[in-house]
Amino acid sequence: MKKIILRLGLCFSFLFISGCWDRKELNEQAIWLASGWDVAKNDDVEVSGQIVIPSNIQTQGGGGGTMQKGFFTISARGKNLSDALQNIQTKLPREAFSGQRRVMIFGEQFARRGLKREIDNTQRRPEVSLRTDVFVIKGSTAKKALSVANPLENPPVIATLNEHKLSGGRGNTAYLSLLMAATSDGLRPSIPVLEFSSSQEGVKKGKADSANPPLLRMAGVAIFDKNLKMQGILNMEENRHMLWVMGILKNLTIGVKKKDINASLVLNKLSSKIEPHISKNQQITFIVTLKGEGSLKENNSGLDVQYPNNLKRLEKEFEKISQKRVQQTVTKVQKEYGLDIFGLGEMIHRKNPNEWKSLKHDWDKKFLEADIIVKTDLKIRETGMEGPSLLFKESEIKK
DSSP, X not given: OHHHHHHHHHXXXXXXXXXXXXXXXXXXXXXXXXXXXXXXXXXXEEEEEEEEOGGGSOOTTOOSSOOOOOEEEEEEEESSHHHHHHHHHTTOSSEEEOTTOOEEEEEHHHHHHOSTTTOHHHHHSTTSOSOOEEEEETTSOHHHHHTOOOSSOSSTHHHHHHHHHHTTOOGGGHHHHHHHHHTOSSOOOEEXXXXXXXXXXXXXXXXXXXXXXXXEEXXXXXXEOTTSOEEEEEOHHXXXXXXXXXXXXXXXXXXXXXXXXXXXXXXXXXXXXXXXXXXXXXXXXXXXEEEEEEEEEEEOSSBOTTSHHHHHHHHHHHHHHHHHHHHHHHHHIIIIIOOOOSOHHHHHHHHOHHHHHHHGGGHHHHHHHOEEEEEEEEEEEEOOSOSSOTTSOGGGOBO
């Protein structure tokens, strides 16, 4: 009897051992790290992919020798994304696997045509992660962007991810932010922008194996309307201002250069507070208070920052210049585009939900008419190893 029970128990346990009957081995898959979308003929879409060449990826601790190209770019056209992917598969001896996709790039023409009717596939497929970085390539195509190598990273998509992260941007939450903004009434979408450049500023780019290879670099942020059509681009400085107002900027360097002051402050603790006010006649005002704390990294002046009055003077100069620049960016977005990429409408939604019900249906117009006042509050927490610059004589030092 015990043997029968034991055998039945063993048979029953097999029901809970699912195994990996549908598992695909790595050597049966084409690992897809980045995707690109471009406009094709007849209003079709061209989809590109940056795919890993595993045998050419240099492993940590590997031997010497020249590191070979660790990727290749593949593309195909189709009526939509699924059709294009089907056509791509005809060129691949392995099954395309996008579960490790880290980056999505839209060609500028594609972004201006609109994203709404194109990218449903990217969030519907269960194997694709929403924690993905997303970009618009300025003045070019995604296919060309995915074909550019990087001398420090192999595959080059890693370089793009790191550049975005080190610039203080949204990183791998950019695509998720796009989806959230696309479904919001009080926030218009924005996407980081890339552009072609070279390693040496002002010098025409050379070949990939030269001392001045072509590179991709961060170039700002693209502004989209509620229909997910790109309307314009802000430069990199304006992009940082936008992120600061939104409260998601990670770091920022502010420089002041005047007749008697030449200094830089690196902020690594940044915050934003937005207070909406609605008057009886429905005039909307936002008070945006930006705070930051950081280190004095450069002081090319005779100011001895060991003295509190000089430190306070520098803080006021940094506050003045940062307030002016951010206010200019906010005004530019408001007057030129009339699109709330800062999420000010969401602040009304959270703090005055009843008022928001009557505002959300025509928020773009209300945002254009709103008063937005920017204030700054900056603190220098570290001044380095010395007070005044060592290059100044005692008679030139201001105490």
